[in-house]
Amino acid sequence: VYLRLARRGERVDALCSADGETWWSVGHATFSTDDPVQIGVCAIGMIDRTIYPGAYQEGTAIRFESFRMW
Numbered sequence: 001v002y003l004r005l006a007r008r009g010e011r012v013d014a015l016c017s018a019d020g021e022t023w024w025s026v027g028h029a030t031f032s033t034d035d036p037v038q039i040g041v042c043a044i045g046m047i048d049r050t051i052y053p054g055a056y057q058e059g060t061a062i063r064f065e066s067f068r069m070w
Helices: none
Strands: 003-009 011-017 024-030
Touching: none
Parallel strands: none
Antiparallel strands: 003 011, 011 024
């Protein structure tokens, strides 16, 4: 799965693709900011402790097979 953020002025579009060629819109956000802009990726997972109270006591990690920014 490919994820993409595209900024045009104050609008940021989020897109996803299965092949890196055909893209589908996931959503967008509009915000006013001054250049330069710094962006990053945040991966958050959540385990419902009411269902899995003892799972992964020491925590977990989310790992990316690859990451490319252009």
